Amino acid sequence: MNLKKRVTIGSKINNLGDNMAINEEARDAVGDYKAGWHDPENSTIRFDFGLSEKVVRDISALKEEPEWMTEYRVKAYNQFKDRPMPSWGNSEVLQEIDFEKICYYLRSSDSTEKDWEDVPDDIRNTFDRLGIPEAEQKWLSGVTAQYESEAVYHSIREDLESQGVIFLDMDSGLKSYPELVKKWFCSVVPYTDNKFAALNTAVWSGGSFIYVPKGVTVEMPVQAYFRINAKNMGQFERTLIIADEGSSIHYVEGCTAPTYSTDSLHSAVVELVALPGSHIRYSTIQNWSANVYNLVTKRGIAHENATIEWVDGNIGSKLTMKYPAVILKGEGAHAEVISVAYSGKGQHQDAGAKIHHLASNTTSKILSKSISKNGGRGSYRGLVKVSPKAENCKLNVVCDALILDEDSRSDTYPTMEVSNPSARCEHEASVSKVSDDQIFYLMSRGHSEEEALAMIVNGFFEPFTKELPMEYAVELNQLMALEMEGSIG
Amino acid sequence: MGSQTPLLNIEKLHAGIDGVEILKGIDLKINEGEIHAIMGRNGSGKTTTANVVMGHPDYEVDSGKVTLSGTDLLNLEPWERARSGVFLSFQYPQSVPGLQVGNFLRKSVSSVLGEDFAKGSEFRDKLKSSIEELGIPRSFLSRYVNDGFSGGEKKRFEILQLMLLRPKLAILDETDSGLDIDGIKTVAAGIKASIKGTTSGALIITHYSRILEHVKPDKVHVLIGGEIVATGGYELAIELEEKGYDWLKNK
Numbered sequence: 001m002n003l004k005k006r007v008t009i010g011s012k013i014n015n016l017g018d019n020m021a022i023n024e025e026a027r028d029a030v031g032d033y034k035a036g037w038h039d040p041e042n043s044t045i046r047f048d049f050g051l052s053e054k055v056v057r058d059i060s061a062l063k064e065e066p067e068w069m070t071e072y073r074v075k076a077y078n079q080f081k082d083r084p085m086p087s088w089g090n091s092e093v094l095q096e097i098d099f100e101k102i103c104y105y106l107r108s109s110d111s112t113e114k115d116w117e118d119v120p121d122d123i124r125n126t127f128d129r130l131g132i133p134e135a136e137q138k139w140l141s142g143v144t145a146q147y148e149s150e151a152v153y154h155s156i157r158e159d160l161e162s163q164g165v166i167f168l169d170m171d172s173g174l175k176s177y178p179e180l181v182k183k184w185f186c187s188v189v190p191y192t193d194n195k196f197a198a199l200n201t202a203v204w205s206g207g208s209f210i211y212v213p214k215g216v217t218v219e220m221p222v223q224a225y226f227r228i229n230a231k232n233m234g235q236f237e238r239t240l241i242i243a244d245e246g247s248s249i250h251y252v253e254g255c256t257a258p259t260y261s262t263d264s265l266h267s268a269v270v271e272l273v274a275l276p277g278s279h280i281r282y283s284t285i286q287n288w289s290a291n292v293y294n295l296v297t298k299r300g301i302a303h304e305n306a307t308i309e310w311v312d313g314n315i316g317s318k319l320t321m322k323y324p325a326v327i328l329k330g331e332g333a334h335a336e337v338i339s340v341a342y343s344g345k346g347q348h349q350d351a352g353a354k355i356h357h358l359a360s361n362t363t364s365k366i367l368s369k370s371i372s373k374n375g376g377r378g379s380y381r382g383l384v385k386v387s388p389k390a391e392n393c394k395l396n397v398v399c400d401a402l403i404l405d406e407d408s409r410s411d412t413y414p415t416m417e418v419s420n421p422s423a424r425c426e427h428e429a430s431v432s433k434v435s436d437d438q439i440f441y442l443m444s445r446g447h448s449e450e451e452a453l454a455m456i457v458n459g460f461f462e463p464f465t466k467e468l469p470m471e472y473a474v475e476l477n478q479l480m481a482l483e484m485e486g487s488i489g
Numbered sequence: 490m491g492s493q494t495p496l497l498n499i500e501k502l503h504a505g506i507d508g509v510e511i512l513k514g515i516d517l518k519i520n521e522g523e524i525h526a527i528m529g530r531n532g533s534g535k536t537t538t539a540n541v542v543m544g545h546p547d548y549e550v551d552s553g554k555v556t557l558s559g560t561d562l563l564n565l566e567p568w569e570r571a572r573s574g575v576f577l578s579f580q581y582p583q584s585v586p587g588l589q590v591g592n593f594l595r596k597s598v599s600s601v602l603g604e605d606f607a608k609g610s611e612f613r614d615k616l617k618s619s620i621e622e623l624g625i626p627r628s629f630l631s632r633y634v635n636d637g638f639s640g641g642e643k644k645r646f647e648i649l650q651l652m653l654l655r656p657k658l659a660i661l662d663e664t665d666s667g668l669d670i671d672g673i674k675t676v677a678a679g680i681k682a683s684i685k686g687t688t689s690g691a692l693i694i695t696h697y698s699r700i701l702e703h704v705k706p707d708k709v710h711v712l713i714g715g716e717i718v719a720t721g722g723y724e725l726a727i728e729l730e731e732k733g734y735d736w737l738k739n740k
Contacts, residue, residue: 435583443566443567445571446571446600449566
C-alpha cells in the first residue's frame with residue numbers, strides 16, 4: 001500500500017479540466033487558505049474523489065481492521081450502490097448530491113492524541129475558535145474532538161477510567177475492544193436500513209465508542225465536537241454507545257462548520273443500546289454551513305425499564321433529514337425526543353422523530369419545534385407505531401412551528417400507527433407567527449425590534465434550550481440573536 | 490409652576506389608525522409629580538392616546554406635538570421612548586412563551602436604565618421588595634412572561650415592571666380592570682409609591698373612580714369622541730360614575 005503522503009489532485013479532478021475553479025480549489029486543499037476560516041489541511045493521507053469497492057477496501061486496510069469489518073463495509077457499499085435515492089423528504093435536493101465529487105477518507109493527523117499539549121498547533125487553533133479547551137474545563141469529563149475524519153484528541157478523565165467506562169474514538173474502540181464492537185455494531189442500525197446508513201457503514205471513520213458498565217453513572221456530560229474542514233469532504237462518523245444494566249450517561253456533541261463554496265456531505269450513524277434499567281441522553285447541536293447535506297441516522301434500542309432521550313438541535317445546512325428514533329423493546333421503557341430546527345434562506349430542515357412501541361407499558365414523548373425565516377423551510381416528519389401486542393402504551397406528540405415571514409414555510413407530516421386499542425395517544429400541533437403587538441410590547445420595555453424578535457425566538461426554543469448544559473444554552477441563544485440581526489425591515 | 494417645562498406636553502394632537510382619525514386635537518399637560526386620569530367610554534380614544542405616546546407603529550400621527558420634558562417623542566422609536574422614560578402599562582399585556590419573567594425584568598432594566606442597574610444586589614433587593622409589596626410569590630419569576638397569567642396576575646406584573654423601570658412618565662391603560670378590590674388597593678399603592686413625591690408623573694386611563702379614590706389624581710380629564718371635553722379634580726370622577734357621560738356631551 002502506497003497511500004501515505006498522497007496528495008489530493010486525482011484524475012477525477014483533472015477530468016473536470018474545463019472547470020478551472022475546481023482545479024484551483026483542489027490545489028488550495030493541500031496548501032494554505034489565504035482567507036476565511038480554514039486551517040491548512042495538513043493531510044497526510046487523502047483518497048481520490050469518488051467511491052468504489054477498492055476505496056472501501058483501502059480504507060479498511062489502512063485502518064488494519066479485522067476481516068469481518070472489511071466484509072461489512074463491502075456489503076454495505078454494494079447496498080449503497082444498488083439502492084435508489086429516497087423518494088420522500090426533499091428528493092429534489094437529494095438528487096443534487098454528486099457522490100463522485102466527495103472524498104471519502106482523509107486523515108489529518110497520524111495518531112490519536114491523548115494530551116491536549118500534543119495536538120498540532122493549527123488544529124488547536126481551530127478548536128480555540130470553537131472554544132473547546134475552555135468548554136473542557138467546565139463541562140467535559142472526556143473529550144473526543146473529531147477533526148476531519150479521525151479523532152486527534154482524546155482524553156478520559158481518571159475518574160471515568162477508574163469506573164471502567166470506555167470512551168474512545170470508534171477506530172480505537174474497534175482495535176481495543178473488537179468483540180464488544182462486533183457484538184453491537186449494526187445491531188441497531190443495520191446497513192440495509194437506508195441508503196445513507198449503507199454509505200456510512202461502507203466508509204465510516206471516527207465517531208465515538210462508549211461503554212458504561214453496570215450500575216455506573218457518568219455524571220458530567222461527555223462531549224465531542226465535530227467539524228468539517230475540507231472541501232468536498234464527506235464526514236461519516238460512526239458512534240456506538242452501550243449503557244449496561246442500571247447505568248446512566250449523558251453524551252453531548254456540538255457541530256459547527258465554516259462556510260464553503262462547494263457542497264459537503266455529512267452522513268453519520270449513531271447507535272444507542274440501553275440495556276435494562278439504564279438511561280442514555282444524547283444531546284446534539286449542529287450548526288452546519290448552508291451548503292452541507294446533513295443526512296443522519298440516529299437510533300436507539302431501549303430494553304426493560306430503560307430510557308433513551310434524544311435532544312437534537314438543527315441549525316443551518318442546505319438539507320437536513322434526521323429523525324432520531326427509539327425502539328421500545330423492553331417493558332416499561334421510555335423514549336423522549338426533543339428537537340428544534342431553524343431554517344434560514346435556502347435551507348430545508350426535514351426533521352422529526354420515530355418511535356416504535358414494541359413492548360407493553362412503554363411511554364414516549366416527542367416535542368418538535370421549528371422556526372423558518374427568509375424563505376427557509378421547516379418540516380416535521382414523525383412516525384409513532386404501537387405494535388398489536390404492546391398493551392397500555394402512552395404516547396404524546398407536540399409539534400410547534402414559528403414562521404417569521406411570508407416567504408417561509410412549515411409543513412407537518414405526523415403519522416401514528418396504533419395497532420393496540422389500549423394505547424393512550426395525544427397529539428398537538430400549532431403554527432404561529434410573531435405578532436406586531438408582541439413586538440411592540442417588548443419594544444415598550446426598551447428592547448429594539450431585533451432584540452424583541454430574538455427574545456420571542458429564544459422563548460420559543462426554551463423548552464429545548466433548558467435541556468442543554470448551560471454553556472450550550474447560552475451559545476444557542478447568542479446564535480439565534482445573531483440570526484435575527486438584520487432581519488428587520 | 491406655570492413657567493416650568495411640563496413633563497408630558499400633548500398639543501393639538503390628531504392621530505388615527507387605518508386612515509380613520511380617532512384623536513381630534515388633544516391638549517394635555519402633566520407636570521412633574523402629578524397624576525392625571527383620563528376617563529371616557531369605549532372608543533373615545535383613550536387607548537389610542539396611550540399607544541400614540543408610546544409609539545405603536547400601527548398608529549398614524551397627522552399633526553400635533555408630543556414632548557417629554559421638552560424632547561420630541563414622535564420621532565423616536567418605541568424603545569427609544571422607553572429609554573427616555575416613558576412606560577405603558579398595557580390593557581392587554583402580550584405573552585411571550587419561554588421568556589422567563591426574571592430574565593425579562595433584568596434585561597428590561599438593563600435596556601431602560603442601563604446595565605449597572607440590572608447587576609448585583611441592588612437589583613435583587615429592589616425586585617424582592619417590589620414583589621413583596623405587590624403580593625407576588627417568588628415562584629412567579631420563573632414563569633413565562635404573561636403566559637397563562639390570570640387577569641390579576643397580568644396587571645400586577647405590569648405594575649412590577651413600573652416599579653423596577655422607574656419611568657418619568659407612566660401611562661396606565663385600564664390597569665384596574667380585572668382586579669378585585671384588594672388588587673386595586675395594591676396596584677394603587679404601587680402607582681403612588683412610584684410617582685408621588687418624585688419628579689415622575691402618571692396618566693391613568695380608567696372607567697372607574699375606585700382606583701382614583703386610592704390614587705387621588707391631581708386632575709381628571711373626560712375624553713369624548715377624540716376630544717377632551719372636561720377637566721376637573723377627583724370629584725369629577727365621582728360625578729361621572731353617578732351621572733354617566735351624556736350630561737357632558739350635551740354641554
